Amino acid sequence: MELLNIVRPTTAVAWFAAFSGHALIRWPENRKRLADGDPEFALAFAHEVRRFYPFAPFIGGRAPREVEWDGVRIPENSMVLLDLYGQNHDPALWDDPYAFRPERFLDREIGAYELVPQGRGDPRTNHRCPGEQLTVALVAALATRLARLDVDVPEQDLTISLRRIPARPASGVVLRVRGSVSQG
Template identity: 65%
Template sequence: MDAHRRPFMDRTLPLLTEGYAWLPDRMRDSADSVVRTRLLGRPALAVRGPDAVRFFYDEAHVHRHGAIPAPVLDTLFGQGAVHTLDGDAHRARKELFLPLLDPDRVTGLTEHVTAAWDEAVHDWSERPRVVLFDEAGVVLTRGVCRWAGLPREAVDAEQLARDLIAMVDGFATPGPRHLRARRARSRQETRMARLIGDVRSKAVAAPEGSVLERISRHRDTPTGPLDARTAAVELLNVLRPTAAVSWFVAFSAHALHRWPAHRERLRAGDGAYATAFAHEVRRFYPFAPFLGGRTVTELTWHGESVPPGGILLLDVYGQNHDEELWGDPYAFRPERFLHRPPDPDELIPQGGGDPATGHRCPGERITVGLLEALAVRLARLEYTVPEQDLRIPLRRIPTRPRSGFAVTGVRAP
């Protein structure tokens, strides 16, 4: 019997119970960083390493169309999102997002978010207890909405923040979190589609060149603009990943609490160290466990095969904690990124490949820029960390400190 046709047990249920350890545990038994299994009833091949990243992002090997499970589309990305497209269609849609990576745009978003943070700190100082994960979500949402040109009267920032966080929090799990994510997406797609319609009818003015204006007029083809629902999906695909930086803010607070020596260099305003700290937070702490695509043809990697229509998985969490790449992967050391920038095929917390032409998250530069700025502000903030459950459960996807990282006695710098 062909190697790729030998029967394997489906491993979907173990994934749900083992979380981030599911794939690395199986990789540990492989000499070549490759695992053959079954997932969602389909044959799957999991790979790891810089060469595997390039293999995974080769469009001759993998397509995203039809690869993302419906529960993930209905919560995290949205039906018809850029993440579901391939080839020319993907590149055409991605043109909508690439200008947002311009350094001036990233700087502008960072300024809006840090202004929202500074406003919030004064409110936190008057409250007995603040949960940083929750409050960071509101700050990030307020900042990105102002930057994107959304009218303040059209957005309830706190409700939108709760919904954006729910979309991320419930995409990879059955049960109540998933149901909340579905309801949140449906609610916000309806609201954003209405806003897109109001912009197109000129009932609402969108600032020229703003994200809202760009998405409202974007055309994938000569026949006309995106339908209002798809435009709403893509608007949320700007807002949602920005709000998701709240996970990294909570992780940054966790790192500064566990290893307070990093606080002084951040407080001093060392820009290179802030960048290195941001990269190390993204490498060290778990976010995406793996990425997947649908195989276009029969693929073979290190002697293991998967047939057309199977699944190719890229082990993100395992690669970011691979001893061969990082030497001491479970030590939190920002210094590892001070002497050389991260290799984009080694550090892959938001995927690999070229963000301009491939499927690497185009918002990665934004995430790093926001985290640099907010880590410095967090290091300069005075507060007390009361007793709480700061464990980060690896069975929960996406995970975070169980308490959300609560602080008391906040004092503005």
Template identity: 80%
Template sequence: MRLENSLALLAKGYAWLPDLRRASGGRAVGTRLGGLPAVGIEGPEAARFLYDEDHVRRSHALPEPVQGTLFGKGAVHTLDGEAHRVRKAMFVQVLMDPAGIDALVGRTTAAWDDAAREWVTRPQVVLLDASSEVIAGAVTRWAGVPVSDAEVPALAADLRAMVDGFATAGPRHWRARRARGRRERWLAGIVERVRSGELDAPPGSALRVVAAHRDLDGGLLDPRLAAVELLNVIRPTTAVAWFTAFSGHALARWPEYRERLAADPAFAEAWAHEVRRFYPFAPFIGGRAPRRVEFGGQTIPRNAMVLLDLYGQNHDAQLWEDPYAFRPERFLGREIGAYDLVPQGGGDPRTGHRCPGEQITVALLAALAPCLARLPLDVPADQDLTISLRRIPARPASGVVLRPAAAHG
């Protein structure tokens, strides 16, 4: 019953670790996850501790339901040591090149502008879904994977399903597994066609780099594993749609920011950081202790799970003044330390497990949030914008419905 247990704990939502810590009064708290001893930790020192491989390893740490939906089996997330560094270099090459990031942002904003011309003619659009289609089409083509306009809505729906279904035992979970199976088969076939010379992948594209990548053992990735890692580019980029929907939520709650967001690029970048800090998305990350270790007065037994509470740290009053206030200005002129703002992990993305797509996330959000602020669409009041902290991943319940200003009332 290990897996059921993990899912049940995950289902308690974003408040699970913060509540436990509050009850214990410290930055480290002992608990159990999936029948194993676990320690929840939080704060920059905790992040530093977790990213030291001497304290925490990733292999055999991710519950199967998370691998079977969100990340894929054998993904970079589950590797340690040299094997991780070799695989990670592949992601760094594709995702952290400034020219590549600019090209992706250019494609995505162009696709947004095309879509927005059509949105204003519809009775309404759901921002989370509509923006995921824009991003999915743009990132898939940017990655070198051919996809027709007609295929994009179903692709975006599958990518959303994989994100939406990893932390629940219900139908959302099975939808996520089916979506993953379908998309891994599709991409594995494309990788095989590239390798056979039947399909040309543009130089420098994710498709070409992943198809040619050699792992630590010197071998090419199995086509299915190559598909897993291509999905680890396409899926999380599409997930920036969640932050776009959260931006829509923030604009509805605090409309006084609209003009500045539309016009001031430095403010738009600060907005991107505040959206990633303030809104709940990735709840925590974790691994297993390779030996008995100590943190914050807690003894962590060998093999115990160590969980870094990302949501808790992003709302820690010792790090963020008035943490439950949405205030993009806090990031204007602020140096962000490697271990303080952790919605996408901490440390060095080139060597550790920190998200290699963070620059892409910030660049996309800082480009799309102003586009959103400029849209001639309203967020009507007759919708449920509640964000439940018990639902992982969280989302505004309605997905943020937008309507042309004249269409309601």
């Protein structure tokens, strides 16, 4: 279990870093603001990467007791899946959910049941990753660092299959660094 507690967050951060590179290729207008070191925008960018990109399409668990939800009876010990991708792209929750817009996370609190790429609720009592805050901070820092790189993007397949778990760009994300990296 302890080994898994190291492997899972390390993998999540690596995947979200690749998705950050993918987002900077697809939406380069975010590069300057990240590179300028705006910490609020970097956190918003990290949240939008986690919302937009499908690290995992769902998470599962067992119903601890019989419950009824939205008119459906769920027997005790039933396998229950939380549709992370659907929640994070639900037009009832997100304005223009298939657009990549980090600004949606500026100047507002995120509800415990709203953005759920790493589970939902309170990490102390619900199914939410206790390392989520650290993941967000690392992704914000890595995205800022990526935005500061002077890179070429070689020909590659950047499609993302939602059939692969965890999802990832087909070629990974390959960036060829051209010159020195600006410090900031």
